[in-house]
Amino acid sequence: ISHRIQSIREINLVRKVNTRRYRMSASSVRVDLDGNPIKPLTICMIGAGGFIGSHLCEKLMSETQHTVLAVDVYNDKIKHLLEPDSLPWAGRIQFHRLNIKNDSxxxxxxxxxxxxxxxxxxxxPADYNTRPLDTIYSNFIDALPVVKYCSENNKRLIHFSTCEVYGKTIGSFLPQDSPLRQDPAYYILKEDTSPCIFGSIEKQRWSYACAKQLIERLIYAEGAENGLEFTIVRPFNWIGPRMDFIPGIDGPSEGVPRVLACFSNNLLRREPLKLVDGGESQRTFVYIKDAIEAVHLMIENPARANGHIFNVGNPNNEVTVRQLAEMMTEVYAKVSGEDSIETPTIDVSSKEFYGEGYDDSDKRIPDMTIINKQLGWDPKTSLWDLLESTLTYQHRTYAEAVRQSIAKPLAN
Ligand SMILES: NC(=O)c1ccc[n+]([C@@H]2O[C@H](COP(=O)([O-])OP(=O)(O)OC[C@H]3O[C@@H](n4cnc5c(N)ncnc54)[C@H](O)[C@@H]3O)[C@@H](O)[C@H]2O)c1
Ligand SMILES: O=C(O)[C@H]1O[C@H](OP(=O)(O)OP(=O)(O)OC[C@H]2O[C@@H](n3ccc(=O)[nH]c3=O)[C@H](O)[C@@H]2O)[C@H](O)[C@@H](O)[C@@H]1O
Incomplete structure (x- = not known):
């Protein structure tokens, strides 16, 4: 209990200091989309130490006066924001190492x-069919107390869901040669009209999408029945620096991260990029920095964001996974100055790569009408440009460590 009281005292002190700072700098007050001054907020960010969290913390520290109570079990990706004490935002970000499964x-x-x-x-995705219980607990059960505490205490909630709640497109069930497959009504994903189409229960890939869908429904119901002020975000393949890990360098050697990190790892090790089931699935990729702009707008425009579910993606950046592999190979050769290898890609079956129970979303193009109307947000960065800056980061951060890890067994 004394530990809790102490941390509440510390938080209150930080809030007081920041309110004072805000009053002092009132002449340079920023305004929201409706011209109202933006007051400094205290934001409890759960999962702040992850890929998206680290970019959101960076944005809030460098461009706003908000305070962040950063909750996570890890803080490696936000260390540069927490230390040293001389940072300009010192006192506006506090790290709380806790597991939300079991921490009062x-x-x-x-x-x-x-x-x-x-x-x-x-x-x-590598976890959804191999650790379906952990996946369901993490995405549904562990999120329940967060929703409950927000609802009971009349606190606003921005919850991260996923574009995977749409599952497969309606078009994927049509015959290959059906002209309807070309009709956007059969593949564009729209928040308020598209259905959620998942595979059978043995296809455990859908454990994640299903758990995310149920927590969305619960949040929506809390809004409808108990007045919870909420916003639900459905990210469509946000990518950029600090996403996931490079196996054997800053994550387990046998770990399988998401596609950006898998392909980066292959490029760094000069091995072929693995195309699952021919690499025919399609994705739209959005640059993390563009996507963070959208979240920033949601945070500072509650009247426009509350009660909404937002797709956040870049419909102009659609490629097949095979095309992504080819583009990443070309960009990496450019930024690293190394020629690409003779066989840049190889095919693997999904069973071999992910194990039994894997299935896939065929195509993911977000409809942007709602976010554009409510927040005036549009993504800006092309796939080529975002890969260029991301792979420059990957090369600078990891190339030497990978080189050393490859050389080590030989030296031994
Ligand atoms: N990156 C994307 O494009 C994308 C796409 C769709 C959905 N999302 C959603 O956005 C959210 C963030 O994704 P991300 O890419 O930053 O993932 P991430 O894995 O990098 O970040 C998640 C963070 O949550 C922390 N965490 C998990 N369980 C916790 C617990 N019990 N207690 C405390 N901390 C815990 C992890 O340690 C991690 O730092 C997730 O909800 C994800 O489903 C992301
Ligand atoms: O980022 C998102 O928007 C969402 O999509 C991801 O799902 P998915 O896009 O299928 O995950 P990736 O690992 O990024 O895979 C993309 C595609 O590349 C393929 N892939 C992946 C890795 C690889 O080495 N080779 C390969 O061909 C996968 O089979 C899949 O078709 C994850 O489910 C979530 O992080 C998130 O909810």
Whole structure:
């Protein structure tokens, strides 16, 4: 208990200091989309130490006066924001190392905040069919107390769901040569009209999408029946620096991260990129920095964001996974100055790569009408440009470590 009281005292102190700072700098007050001044908020960010969380913390520290109570079990990706004490935002970000599965401090942190952003989840496809129980617990059961505490304490919630809740497109069930497959009505994914289409129960890939769908329905119902102020975000393949890990360097050697990190790892090790089931699935990729702009707008425009579900993606950046592999190979050769290898890709079956129970989303193009109308947001960065800056980062961060790890067994 004394530990909790101490941390609540610390948070209150930070809030007081920041309110004072805000009053002092009132002349340079930023305004929201409706011209109203933006007051400094205290934001409880759960999963702040992950890929999206780290970019959101960076944005909030460098461009706003908000305070972040950063909750996670890890903080490696936000270390550069926490230390040293001389950073310009020192005192506006506090790290709370806790597991939301079993920590009574969570409710206190939500109560102390104006807004909760929940990013915590198991969200890597390699886990969905191999660890379906952990996946369902993480994406549904563990998120329940967060929703409950927000609802009971009248606190606003921004919850991260996924584009995977759409599952497969209607068009994927039509014959290959059907002209209807070309009709956007059969493949564009729209928040308020598209159905959620998952595979059978043995296809455990869908454990994640199903758990995310149920938590969305629960949040929506809390809004309808108990007045919870919520926003649901459906990210469509956000990619950029700090996404996941490079196996054997800053993550387990046998781990399988998402496609950007898998392909980066292959390029760094000069091995062929593995195309699952021919690499025919299609994805639209959005640059993390564009996507973070959208979340920033949601945070600062509650009147426009509350009660909405938002697709956040870049419909102009669609490629097959095979095309992504080819483009990444070309971009990596450019940024690293190394020629690409003779056989840049190889085919693998999904069973071999992910194991039994894997299935796939065929195509994912977000409809942008709602986010555009409510927040005026549009993505800007082309796939080539975002890969160029991301692979430059991957090369600078990992090339030497990979080289050393490859050389080590030989030296031994
Ligand atoms: N990156 C994307 O394009 C994408 C796409 C769709 C959905 N999402 C959703 O966005 C959210 C964030 O994704 P990300 O890409 O940053 O993933 P990430 O794995 O990098 O970040 C998740 C963070 O949550 C933390 N976490 C998980 N369980 C926790 C627990 N019990 N207690 C405390 N911390 C916990 C992890 O340690 C991790 O740092 C997830 O909910 C994910 O489902 C992301
Ligand atoms: O990022 C998102 O928007 C969502 O999509 C991801 O799902 P998915 O796009 O299928 O995951 P990736 O690992 O990024 O795979 C993309 C595609 O590349 C393929 N792939 C992946 C890795 C690889 O080495 N080779 C390969 O061909 C996969 O089979 C899949 O078709 C994850 O489910 C979530 O992180 C998130 O909810």
């Amino acid at each position: 401090r969570l409710e206190g942190l939500i109560k102390c905040s104006d807004l909760t952003v929940n990013l915590a989840a198991i969200c890597t």
